Amino acid sequence: MAGCGHCLRASKRKWTNVVDLYQPQVGRAELPLLSICQAALERRKTAAQTHILILHDTMGEMAVSQAEDSDCTARVHTVEVCALDRIGHVDVLLALAMGFDHVLLQKLVAPETMAIQHQEVEMARAMGGNGRLDLFGSVHRLAEILQALPEITGPWRHDFPVVAASRRATARSCAAVLLPTALAPVPLPADAPYGTVQLDESACTMCQSCVWLCPTDALSIGEHKSELLFVESSCIQCGMCRSICPEDALQLMPRLDPLPRADARKVLHKAEPFHCTSCGEPFVAKSMMDRLLARIWGGRGVQASEEVLQLIALCSACQTQEIQEPQYRRQPSAVQFRSEARRRQ
Ligand code: SF4
Ligand code: SF4
Incomplete structure (x- = not known):
């Protein structure tokens, strides 16, 4: 100086x-x-x-x-x-x-x-x-x-x-x-409370366990319950989603994206939807329904009567109607589903 x-x-x-x-x-x-x-x-x-x-x-x-x-x-x-x-x-x-x-x-x-x-x-x-x-x-x-x-x-x-x-x-x-x-997210040290999650889409069955457990609503379910959505700015990297995921499909990545895009709800995974066998509305991921039916037909600890099998394949509105009105006329698609269930059994 x-x-x-x-x-x-x-x-x-x-x-x-x-x-x-x-x-x-x-x-x-x-x-x-x-x-x-x-x-x-x-x-x-x-x-x-x-x-x-x-x-x-x-x-x-x-x-x-x-x-x-x-x-x-x-x-x-x-x-x-x-x-x-x-x-x-x-x-x-x-x-x-x-x-x-x-x-x-x-x-x-x-x-x-x-x-x-x-x-x-x-x-x-x-x-x-x-x-x-x-x-x-x-x-x-x-x-x-x-x-x-x-x-x-x-x-x-x-x-x-x-x-x-x-x-x-x-x-x-x-x-x-x-x-x-x-312009790109900056990496942060391990255990930083900011970051994203990486999803192995081929492993995700859309079981929604991660969504139910996420404490900040960073994870949510999108249209027809067949989309997994994520907001990066809300993720605190607590790891609860990773620990609950039965498919080991989630990994944490500490980082900071300073741009406004981090506030956007982006689609992490889009699965094929399953359609209600009565009204035809998509209401759940097909992978989730397949998994449930496989467990029933495979006799792996889950048993269901024919009526329950029929109800499983209905959206919540049709389920309610079916339960409240026992004489509710079955749609041909529902009968088809029931026959398929019986055939596989
Ligand atoms: S790490 Fe925590 S906050 Fe982030 S998505 Fe998973 S459960 Fe939600
Ligand atoms: S990431 Fe894991 S816990 Fe979340 S919906 Fe997919 S399979 Fe289920």
């Missing part, structure tokens, strides 16, 4: 905040750094100068105050956080998308929190924070990082992210702002 540094130090401005993450505050409970980031963005838009956010707890206070006196030309904003282990990738991404050029995070030392912090940091880097997020564990390391940071003199270059009601949606919005040229 050119010059003695004193003039630079004199022109440097610092802000300090204390954030209590356990204190519920309207509008800040979900995003405790939001108001700090909003204020930083206003400052950054008018000052073509590097803005740095340092997040630390009471243990790191001394280190931060010493490092602040280094000959760094940036504007440094220090925030003391009551529970540093609760600072996640969402908070970091919000800061990087709203007013801060760099985020420096105090390293946690307890083994049980260190691994979680490492995972959150890796996720934030993969979602657009790469090269703009560092961990520090000592005064020396913090001073080193501050000295090495590139000086930014241009205007703020990011669009304004959508601050959504949920942390998850806000993280996705920030990633879209931070990765404006990402």
